[in-house]
Structure formats: structure tokens, C-alpha cells
Amino acid sequence: METALPAALNALTLISILMLVGLGMAIIFGMMGVINLAHGEFMTLGAFTLSCIQTLGGSYWLGLALAPLVGLAFGFLIEGLVIRHLYSRPFETILATWGVSLIIQKLLEIIFGSAMQPVFNPFEGAVSILGVACPAYRLFLVAFTGLVIALCLLAFRRSQFGLDLRAVIQDRDMAAAMGINIKRTNSLAFAIGAALAALSGVLVAPLVTVYAWMGVTFLSKAFFVVIVGGTGTIAGVAAGSALIGFLETFFNYTIHSSLAQALVLILAVVIFRFRPQGLVRR
Amino acid sequence: MSLSRAAVLFRQSPLVRRDRAFLASAAGLFLLLLIYPFWGDSYGLSVMRDALIMSVFALSLDFMWGQTGLLSFGHSTFFGAGAYTMALLTLKAGVGSLTALLAAMAASAVVALLVGYFLIYAGVRREYFAIVTLALALIGQQIILSFADLTGGDAGLIDLPFLSFGINGAKFTFSGDKPLYFFALGLAAVVLLGLWLAVRGSYGKILRAIQSSEQRAQALGHNAAAHLLVAFTVSAMLAGLSGAVFTSVQGIVTPELIGPILATEVIVWVAVGGRGSLIGPMIGCFLVVRMRQEISSVSTTLWPLVLGAFFVLVVFAAPGGIMTLARWLGSLRILGGGRGKGAAR
Numbered sequence: 001m002e003t004a005l006p007a008a009l010n011a012l013t014l015i016s017i018l019m020l021v022g023l024g025m026a027i028i029f030g031m032m033g034v035i036n037l038a039h040g041e042f043m044t045l046g047a048f049t050l051s052c053i054q055t056l057g058g059s060y061w062l063g064l065a066l067a068p069l070v071g072l073a074f075g076f077l078i079e080g081l082v083i084r085h086l087y088s089r090p091f092e093t094i095l096a097t098w099g100v101s102l103i104i105q106k107l108l109e110i111i112f113g114s115a116m117q118p119v120f121n122p123f124e125g126a127v128s129i130l131g132v133a134c135p136a137y138r139l140f141l142v143a144f145t146g147l148v149i150a151l152c153l154l155a156f157r158r159s160q161f162g163l164d165l166r167a168v169i170q171d172r173d174m175a176a177a178m179g180i181n182i183k184r185t186n187s188l189a190f191a192i193g194a195a196l197a198a199l200s201g202v203l204v205a206p207l208v209t210v211y212a213w214m215g216v217t218f219l220s221k222a223f224f225v226v227i228v229g230g231t232g233t234i235a236g237v238a239a240g241s242a243l244i245g246f247l248e249t250f251f252n253y254t255i256h257s258s259l260a261q262a263l264v265l266i267l268a269v270v271i272f273r274f275r276p277q278g279l280v281r282r
Numbered sequence: 283m284s285l286s287r288a289a290v291l292f293r294q295s296p297l298v299r300r301d302r303a304f305l306a307s308a309a310g311l312f313l314l315l316l317i318y319p320f321w322g323d324s325y326g327l328s329v330m331r332d333a334l335i336m337s338v339f340a341l342s343l344d345f346m347w348g349q350t351g352l353l354s355f356g357h358s359t360f361f362g363a364g365a366y367t368m369a370l371l372t373l374k375a376g377v378g379s380l381t382a383l384l385a386a387m388a389a390s391a392v393v394a395l396l397v398g399y400f401l402i403y404a405g406v407r408r409e410y411f412a413i414v415t416l417a418l419a420l421i422g423q424q425i426i427l428s429f430a431d432l433t434g435g436d437a438g439l440i441d442l443p444f445l446s447f448g449i450n451g452a453k454f455t456f457s458g459d460k461p462l463y464f465f466a467l468g469l470a471a472v473v474l475l476g477l478w479l480a481v482r483g484s485y486g487k488i489l490r491a492i493q494s495s496e497q498r499a500q501a502l503g504h505n506a507a508a509h510l511l512v513a514f515t516v517s518a519m520l521a522g523l524s525g526a527v528f529t530s531v532q533g534i535v536t537p538e539l540i541g542p543i544l545a546t547e548v549i550v551w552v553a554v555g556g557r558g559s560l561i562g563p564m565i566g567c568f569l570v571v572r573m574r575q576e577i578s579s580v581s582t583t584l585w586p587l588v589l590g591a592f593f594v595l596v597v598f599a600a601p602g603g604i605m606t607l608a609r610w611l612g613s614l615r616i617l618g619g620g621r622g623k624g625a626a627r
Contacts, residue, residue, distance in 0.1 A: 035409055037416075082594065090409050092597045094355070098546065099593025106587040216542070217424075220417040227414070258428035262421050269397065269414060273404040 005132045007253055013138045013207070015245030016145035020200035021218055022225035022237045023152060024193020029226060030169045030233070032186055034083055034093045038101040039222065040215025042071050042194040046201025047210045048108060051117035060122035064202050071198025075191030083190060084183070101215070109212040121206040141203050148199065153234055165189055220261075221248070224268040244268070291485040301482065308474060308561055315467055319460055327459045333571040334466035335528045338473045340551040340563040342520035345477050347549075348558030349486060350513050351493035352402075355412035356419030357521055357548050360390040362540020364522025365529035366426065369439050372530065374432075379445045383526050390522025391515050398514040402507050407496075416542065423541040438536035445530050462531055469527060470564070473520060478560055489513060490558075546589055547574075553596055 025039050049070045050063035082100055086093040123136035156162040164185045167175040176182050201215075208214065221244060229240020244264060251260030297305070315334070319327055339361055347353045364386040371382040401414055426433045433439065445465070446455035456465050481489065488509060491499040496506045529535040538544060547570065555566025577584050 035413060037413075086597065089597075091353075091412075094409050094412055095549075095593050096597040099590040099595075099597075102543075102546070102586050102590030102593070106583065106590065110583060110587075216420060220420045223413055223417055227410070256428060258421070258424040262425055265417055265421050269400045272406065272414075273400045 003253075005129065006134065007249060009134055009138050009142070010252075011246050011249035012142045014249055015241045016142050017200050017204050017218070018221055018225050018241035018245050019149055019237060020145060020196050020203070021222040022229070022241055023149070023234065024190075024196045025222050026226045026229065026233075026237045026240075027165065027169075028190055028193050031165065031172075031189055032083070032087055033090045034087065035090065035097070036083070036190075036193075037094060037097040037219065038078065038104065039097075039193070039197055040217075040219030041101050041104040042074060042197035042215070043201035043204070043218055044104070044108065044210075044212065044215040045074055046071055046198030047119070047205040047214065048112065048117060048201075049198065050202045050205050051119050051210055054120050055118060060120065064199070067198045067202040068195040071195040071201075072191045074198075075194025076187060078194070079187045079190040084187065087186070101219075105212045105215070112212065114212065117210040119205045119210050137206060141207075145200075145203065148196070149234075149238075152196075156234055161185075161188070220265075224264065228268050228271050291483065291488075292480060293483050294479065295483060304478065304561060308478075311561065311565070312467070312471055319463055324459050327463050329571070329575060330568075331459075331463045331466045331531065332528065333568050334463075334470045335524055335531060336548075336551075336571060337470050337564040337567040338524035338527070339521055339548055340555070340567040341470075341473050341477055341560060342517045342524065343548050344552045344555075344557060344560055344563040345481070345520070346513055346517035347552060348560070348563075349481055349489040349493065350510055352407065352510060352514070353412045353549070354415045354514070354517070355549070356415035356417070356422070356542070356545050357517075358540050358542070358545035359415070359419045359422045360394060360518035360521035361525035361528075361544065361548075362419075362422055362426070362537075363390045363393055364525030365535050365539045366433060367522070368526035369442055369529050369535040370432070372443050373439055373441070378448070379443075379530070380447055382530075383523065386526035387519045387522045390525070391519040394515045394518030395511070398511045398518075402510045402514065416545065419540065419542050419545045423537050426537045426540055433537075434535075436537060438534055440534045442530050442533045442535065444533075445527070456531075466527070466531065469523075473523075474560060474564060481560075543586060543589070546593070550589065550592060550596075 021039065021043060024042075025036060028034055028036055028039075046067040049067040050060070053063040053066060054060065078100060082096050083093065086096060121137050123140060125136050126133040127136050127139060128134075156165065164175070164180045167178065167180055168182060168185055172182065175185075200218075204218075224244050225237060225240035227240075228243055229238070230236035247264050247267060248260055251263050255263075315330070318330060322330065339357070342360075343354065343357050346357075367386040367389040368382050371377040371385055372379065377385070397415075397418060401411060406414060427435055430436075444455050444457045446453055448454075456462050480486070488499065488504050491502070492504065492506045492509055500506050525539060529539065551567040551570050552563040553566070554570060555562030555564065557563070573588075574585055577588055
């Protein structure tokens with residue numbers, strides 16, 4: 001219990017973050033067939049927003065509220081400038097979004113410097129659960145993410161926009177024939193994905209070092225989530241995040257952390273070999 | 283593979299006009315490079331030497347991407363694997379240059395063989411292949427960074443021994459500007475000619491048939507997955523070779539040699555030069571390395587920004603990939619005929 005509970009909490013933290021990042025990526029991929037290599041940068045932008053606000057004297061909660069809006073704005077911007085023009089050319093999108101990713105990283109580094117950005121944790125204390133001290137912040141993170149995911153699920157299943165999304169994922173042309181504005185749906189979905197990534201950036205910021213390149217490390221993990229879980233379903237993202245998050249935390253406790261990442265990559269590739277469609281079929 | 287089968291795959295047919303154009307441009311290029319040391323200064327010579335070694339890396343990617351259409355987005359993994367194998371073996375284990383070079387090539391080939399087997403036989407193609415290989419480079423760099431006591435971490439390893447080869451008891455050590463330059467020149471020439479000879483016959487035709495339609499090639503009786511895996515492994519081996527030579531010529535190995543920036547750069551070299559033309563990516567490499575030199579003299583942080591802008595521009599300015607330019611040049615018969623067809627995928 002002494003180690004099992006904190007380990008489980010660590011795993012849940014990582015799984016939560018991966019779900020938020022992976023959700024946007026999987027929806028975008030499922031809808032438009034676009035793999036957005038700049039997705040990690042939305043996360044970085046979220047973390048930097050928090051850092052800026054806290055440096056200027058604002059609270060964590062203000063950052064938590066504003067960062068998704070920043071993500072949303074950048075999402076609309078990048079969708080309108082780059083992604084929109086490349087829908088039928090998935091391969092070129094990889095090159096273009098990778099270019100965008102490099103540009104954002106470098107601009108952030110030029111503006112803010114390459115040093116680590118300061119971020120303050122809103123809950124310093126620990127909560128005692130079954131006699132084991134658990135960091136309060138991680139508990140908050142997991143609960144808050146759960147709430148956000150539940151809201152997304154609700155919107156995906158029950159709202160008009162969710163219906164449009166599912167229709168476009170299922171059959172793009174048929175959805176267009178039914179009068180769904182594909183362009184607007186795409187652009188809104190992309191921006192919401194970006195906002196979720198920015199939110200995850202704020203949530204993870206107090207736990208990691210915040211610097212211009214931080215998105216890249218999560219990007220590769222988010223790929224595996226999408227690849228392993230399958231695209232276009234929330235259940236797939238959940239399954240993928242759970243597997244990748246659990247594996248990485250588990251390996252982290254037993255072996256060196258970068259070997260753990262390599263092992264996760266290898267396992268993801270092996271899973272890909274035997275289930276090319278992903279764990280959860282659409 | 284039996285000898286007779288190899289003879290069929292690599293049989294050399296008489297030269298056609300396109301072949302003559304390639305040979306003429308290659309001869310012209312190498313003649314220029316051969317006389318360059320007589321007027322270039324020491325600095326210019328070392329820049330050109332590094333560009334020549336890097337051009338072998340560009341050739342290795344072009345062999346894979348240009349012929350089979352499969353893009354390895356993390357090709358620096360193999361360059362870096364070769365570089366670190368070479369550095370560790372010569373510096374820490376005191377192994378001779380030739381053995382270390384072969385081991386470096388083998389290390390890169392083994393990584394490619396393992397990763398390639400799972401990916402290629404799983405039907406992972408196009409953008410999916412690009413992404414998983416990119417992840418490979420990201421993780422490769424992290425592994426290098428975290429085993430700092432062995433790899434030197436961020437700072438890397440310095441004071442690698444010079445390349446030296448023993449032949450019949452005599453020992454040749456490559457040091458100094460000119461010997462190293464000519465060594466790099468020879469290496470680039472051999473790899474360029476070797477790859478060109480390999481793909482100008484039916485072997486190249488099979489690879490390009492797989493590129494244009496894997497199912498059709500399969501239906502014609504070619505084992506597409508096996509061909510792709512072999513091409514990937516050979517490509518990785520050459521990347522490893524260039525990484526190993528680069529690092530021992532520089533005398534230093536750093537984590538940049540395995541990271542995503544170099545992986546991005548090599549794609550730019552190939553794209554600029556024209557995918558599939560072999561000599562084009564080589565020239566692309568010279569041009570871009572020169573450009574990086576110019577930009578770095580203004581500011582060292584600017585380069586990734588330019589690289590990123592370049593990627594976006596390539597996609598938008600030349601909708602069919604940068605091939606449009608290569609085809610145009612090819613129609614002028616400068617690059618030996620724009621072989622690449624269709625969009626850059």
C-alpha cells in the first residue's frame with residue numbers, strides 16, 4: 001500500500017494528461033485524416049500561458065480558465081492558415097505541421113528564453129488516504145480531468161455538434177450531403193482539440209519542467225495513444241491512454257525512465273503489428 | 283538470394299540518354315569537388331568535407347524515400363546509432379576504425395531490421411510510417427541523454443581517435459584537411475555510384491513499382507514487404523556509415539546527431555534536390571548546409587525557425603511537393619531526368 005497507492009496515482013495522472021492530449025489528436029485524425037505534429041505545442045502554449053499569468057501576479061485558476069481560450073484561438077489560427085488547405089493531402093500535412101511546430105517552439109524560445117519557466121503549484125499539501133500521504137495536486141488533476149472528459153463524452157454523445165462530429169467521422173461526403181457544414185465542423189473540432197491540449201498543458205505544468213520544447217515529449221506519447229487506441233472514438237483514446245500511461249508508470253518504477261519510453265515505443269509497435277486497427281474498433 | 287537472381291536484379295543495361303545525363307552531371311560535380319582543395323581555404327575545405335559526409339546521409343534517405351516512397355521521418359536515429367557506436371567503440375573499447383565502422387553499420391542495420399519488420403509487415407505505410415519513425419528519433423535522443431555516464435549526455439564525447447586503416451601491415455591514418463577531404467569525397471562518390479548502379483536496373487524498377495502500387499507489384503509476384511524491409515535496412519546501414527564517419531572526422535559526438543532536427547534537415551536536403559534523383563539530394567545537401575552556415579553566422583538560434591518556415595513553404599509553394607522544381611530542372615536535363623512522379627508521399 002505504501003508504494004502501490006502513490007504509483008497508482010502517478011499512473012492516473014499520466015493517463016489523465018494523455019487522454020486530454022490524445023482526445024484532440026484522435027478526433028482531428030478521425031475527422032480529417034490529419035496528423036497534427038504541432039499538437040504538442042498547444043500544450044506548451046497552455047503551460048506558458050499559466051507561467052505568464054502567474055509571473056504577472058495572477059492565480060493558477062485564472063491560468064486554468066484562460067489557457068483553453070488561448071489554445072482555442074491558436075487552434076482557429078493554425079487551422080485557418082495551414083490545416084484547412086491540406087485536407088486531401090495527409091502526407092504534406094505532416095511536413096507542414098512539423099514546420100509549424102518548429103516555428104512555435106523557436107519563437108517561444110526567442111521570446112521567453114530557453115530557461116525553465118516558473119510555475120507555482122496551487123496545492124502544496126498532501127492528503128492522507130488510507131494512511132498514505134498523496135499529493136493533493138495530483139488528486140485534483142485526476143478529478144478535474146475526469147470531469148472534463150465526462151463533459152466531452154456528453155457533448156460527443158448528446159449535443160448537435162457531437163452528432164455532426166460523429167457524422168463527419170463516419171462518412172464525410174454523406175455528412176456534407178446531409179447539410180453539415182464540414183468546414184466549420186472541422187475548424188471548430190480542431191480548435192477544441194487545441195484547447196484541450198492547452199488545458200492539459202496547464203494541468204501538467206506544476207509537475208514537469210516548463211520550457212519551449214516540452215510539447216515534443218508528450219507528442220510522441222500522444223501518437224502511441226492514438227495509434228494503439230484507434231482513431232475517432234473516445235473509448236479508443238481512453239484505452240490507449242490507460243495502456244500507455246500504465247506501462248510507462250510501471251516501467252518507470254522498475255527501470256530507467258528513458259528505457260521505459262523506449263519499451264513503451266517497442267510495445268506500441270508490437271501491438272500495432274497485431275492490431276493495426278487499434279485496440280478499439282470504430 | 284541466389285547468384286543468378288542477383289544477376290537479374292542488378293544486370294546493367296546499355297546506357298540510355300538519361301544515364302548519360304546522370305553520369306555527365308556526376309562527373310562534372312565531382313571534377314569540381316576534386317579541384318576545389320587547390321583554391322579553397324582550410325575552413326571552406328572542412329565545411330565541404332562535412333557536407334560531403336552528410337551527403338551520404340542524404341543519399342541513404344533518398345534511396346529509401348525516392349525509390350520506395352516510404353519516408354523515414356526519423357532517419358537521424360540510424361545516423362546517430364552509427365555515430366555513437368563508432369564513438370563508444372573507438373574511444374572506450376579501443377577498437378580499430380574499420381571494425382568500428384562495420385559495427386556501426388551493423389548496429390544501425392539491426393535497429394532498422396527490427397523496427398522495420400514490425401512496421402512494414404504490419405502494413406504501416408505513408409504517414410503512419412513517418413510518425414512512428416519520428417517517435418523513434420525522439421526516444422533515441424532521450425536514451426542518449428539519460429545514459430550520461432556512458433554517452434556524455436548533453437555535452438557528448440570528445441577526442442575521438444582519427445580514422446586509420448591498416449593494409450598489409452602499413453597503417454594509413456586520415457588527419458589534416460586534405461586527406462580527410464579526399465576521404466569524404468571518395469566515400470560520397472562510391473556510395474553515389476553504388477546506389478545508382480543498384481537502382482538503374484530491374485531492382486530499381488521493382489522498388490518504384492512498389493512505390494506506385496504495392497498491390498500491383500505484389501500481384502506481379504514481388505514480395506513487396508520483403509523488398510521494403512531490405513531497402514529500409516540498407517538505407518539505415520548507409521545512414522549509420524555516414525554517422526560513424528562524420529563523428530570520427532569531427533572527433534566529437536553530440537546528441538544533436540540523433541535528434542529530430544537532423545532528421546528534419548535530411549528530409550529538406552532530399553526534397554530540395556529532388557526525391558529519387560540521387561545526385562539531386564547530394565546537391566540539395568551542399569546548398570542547405572551552406573545556407574545553414576550563412577544563417578548561423580548571423581544567429582545560431584535562427585536555424586530551426588528557418589527550417590520550420592521552409593517546411594511550410596515547401597508544402598504550399600510547390601503543391602506536388604518540391605518535385606515540381608526537380609521535374610522542371612529534369613526537363614532541362616540537369617539532374618538526369620526528374621524521375622520522381624506525382625506528389626511527395
